Amino acid sequence: MGSGGGEALVSVALDVQIAVLGLAALAVAGAAGPSLRAQQRDTVPDKLAVTEPVYQGWKYYQVYCARCHGENATGGFTAPDLLFAITAEGGVTPDSFRVVVHRGTESKEMKGFDPLLDDELIDRIYAYVRERSAGRLAPGRPHRAPPPR
Numbered sequence: 001m002g003s004g005g006g007e008a009l010v011s012v013a014l015d016v017q018i019a020v021l022g023l024a025a026l027a028v029a030g031a032a033g034p035s036l037r038a039q040q041r042d043t044v045p046d047k048l049a050v051t052e053p054v055y056q057g058w059k060y061y062q063v064y065c066a067r068c069h070g071e072n073a074t075g076g077f078t079a080p081d082l083l084f085a086i087t088a089e090g091g092v093t094p095d096s097f098r099v100v101v102h103r104g105t106e107s108k109e110m111k112g113f114d115p116l117l118d119d120e121l122i123d124r125i126y127a128y129v130r131e132r133s134a135g136r137l138a139p140g141r142p143h144r145a146p147p148p149r
């Protein structure tokens with residue numbers, strides 16, 4: 001019996017499990033500290049404040065990418081630093097980012113994320129990585145920017 005289909009199923013099931021775990025963890029973390037946020041707002045520039053799409057990108061990044069590319073996208077034991085990858089020197093453009101996430105890498109060390117992630121979600125993940133790469137977003141857990149006062 002071929003094992004290919006079985007493997008794919010297990011991999012999807014795992015991904016779903018990770019997604020559920022990840023979102024549960026986010027829900028718990030979400031309960032913390034609005035007062036700290038208010039304090040930060042009035043002092044130093046807030047390098048954890050992001051727009052809604054970037055926030056979504058961070059969430060999906062944590063669920064699908066962080067285990068290999070690191071919690072803050074700076075790379076892991078086996079996977080490259082994405083903050084460097086998307087610079088001019090790193091050579092990954094918004095388009096090639098999309099393609100590699102859809103299809104996986106040639107080596108297949110990273111499998112494609114079809115059909116779990118569509119273009120819109122991949123673009124949000126890219127937006128998160130871009131904010132980190134450009135130094136506009138600090139490492140750690142971002143939060144949605146408060147509306148301008």
Ligand code: HEC
Binds near residue numbers: 068092101110113
């Ligand atoms: C199972 C581990 C793993 C996961 C999960 C993973 N990656 Fe990767 N990724 C890799 C490895 C390993 C490479 C580089 C080696 C290779 O070419 O296969 C890579 C390469 C890449 C590259 C190309 C980098 C370059 O310089 O060419 C991009 C972009 C990328 N990953 C984005 C992502 C995104 C976005 C996610 C989440 C949706 C993700 N990866 C999830 C392991 C992973």
